[in-house]
Amino acid sequence: GAVVSQHPSWVICKSGTSVKIECRSLDFQATTMFWYRQFPKQSLMLMATSNEGSKATYEQGVEKDKFLINHASLTLSTLTVTSAHPEDSSFYICSPKQGSYNEQFFGPGTRLTVL
């Protein structure tokens, strides 16, 4: 399968601070990037979809001004959680997709805890 990295893997921050999560596809070009969030004992929830060089499309209920997504290159996408609050504590997972391939691979995830 594809090699995908996320950084950091684990972060704790104070309420009100911003956190940037990086996602890199190491062995293929990700034309599309999906960002998911997963709360404990729940399934993956799609937050947004971005195509390289374009603005992200956000799912209903996801604040685009709070979760800033940048997909400036085919190998790197970032998710910034601005002014994080405890309710944003979750497991954030990126999923790059290459062209028309149907298979979807996932990054290892970033565990965010907001105090």
Add this chain to the structure above:
Amino acid sequence: QKEVEQNSGPLSVPEGAIASLNCTYSDRGSQSFFWYRQYSGKSPELIMFIYSNGDKEDGRFTAQLNKASQYVSLLIRDSQPSDSATYLCAVTGNQFYFGTGTSLTVIP
């Protein structure tokens, strides 16, 4: 109605038995079907995918697809304790739709 439905479990099977995981989906136009395994605190990892009706085998895993019944299943033969995880079914339509997952415990 949810796009993809799975029995949340937990499902418990003894070591060496066959574990059967089931998934139904609502969009009859869905094209591709995937099974992922997710260990606690980890990201999902792809086990296998199936596009055509029938069975597809990969090692101890067999995926079964019945598009007429809108049903996809995963069989795990000779279950091992290391198979204990949550299994997510995913279906592609306009996007990837995930089920809520079935928790499997293999008892030594």
